[in-house]
C-alpha cells in the first residue's frame with residue numbers, strides 16, 4: 625500500500641511542554657484520515673509540522689513521498705493547508721478570490737479563470753460566485769476556503785478543524801464537500817474534536833491524547849476495542865444525575881454524562897449490569913438502556929476526559 629503521509633516517532637515540545645511525545649501516523653493514498661483529539665491535544669501542531677510550517681524535533685515525517693526536513697519546498701508544492709482561520713478576502717467575490725489564488729500560484733490568466741469556474745461548480749458556489757464573500761454564510765465561506773486550497777491540484781489536503789464554528793447546516797455542507805473530495809481521489813487528513821465527524825468522514829481515525837496516539841483504526845475497530853455494552857441510565861433531574869455519577873465513580877465505574885443520562889461502560893454481562901443497578905439503587909432512575917459503545921464511550925475510555933460539548 626502507498627502511504628501519502630508517513631510519520632514515525634514524531635516529537636515536538638514548546639519549552640518544557642511536550643506536545644507530541646512520539647506519534648506514529650499513516651494515511652493511505654486516496655483515503656480520508658481523521659486526527660481526533662480535544663482542544664490542546666496537539667492537532668494543529670501536527671498539521672503544521674506535516675505542512676512544513678513547524679520543524680519536528682525528532683522523528684521521521686514523509687508527505688507525498690518527500691521528507692519534510694530534507695525537501696520542504698517539494699512538500700509545499702504537493703499539499704494544501706486549510707486552517708482554522710479563513711484565508712479568503714471578504715471584499716472580493718468568490719470567483720475573484722479563486723482567480724487571484726491561481727495567479728499567485730503562477731497560472732496564466734486564462735488558466736486561472738478556467739480553474740476558478742471548475743472549482744465554483746464543484747463546490748456548489750456558482751450562484752454566489754460573483755457576490756462578495758462578506759455576504760456568504762459560514763458554510764459557503766469555508767467551502768470557498770477549501771476550494772482555494774485546491775487551485776493547484778494538491779496531492780494531499782490538510783484540513784484543520786474544517787467545521788469548528790459552523791452552524792449545523794454549514795457543517796453538513798462541509799461534510800458533503802469532504803465526501804466529494806474523497807471520491808475524487810485526493811488524500812485528506814483532517815483534524816476534529818467531533819467524534820461524529822470523524823465517524824462520518826474518515827476511513828481511519830487516530831485518537832491523539834496525552835501527546836500520543838492512544839488508538840487508531842476504523843470507527844468500528846475503535847468501538848470494538850472497549851468491547852462490552854454501555855448501560856445508559858436516564859435520570860429525572862440534575863441532582864439525581866450527580867448522585868448517580870458519584871455513586872458509580874466511587875465504585876470504580878467510568879461514566880460519561882450526556883444531558884440527563886449517565887453512560888457507563890460495562891463488560892456486558894447480566895451480573896455487571898445488575899451490580900451497577902444496585903450501586904445506584906438509592907437514586908430514582910427513570911429508564912435503563914443497554915447499547916453498543918459509541919465513539920464517545922471510546923473517547924472516554926481512551927482519554928479519561930469528558931468529550932467537548
Ligand SMILES: Nc1ncnc2c1ncn2[C@@H]1O[C@H](COP(=O)(O)OP(=O)(O)O)[C@@H](O)[C@H]1O
Pocket residue numbers: 638643661662663664665666667668669670
Ligand atoms: N507556538 C507555541 N508556543 C508554545 N506553546 C504552543 C505553541 N503552539 C501550541 N502550543 C501549545 O501546544 C499545545 C497543543 O496545541 P495545538 O497543537 O494548537 O492543539 P490543538 O490544535 O489540538 O487544539 C497546547 O498546549 C498549546 O498551548
Ligand SMILES: [Mg+2]
Pocket residue numbers: 667668669708784785
Ligand atoms: Mg488546533
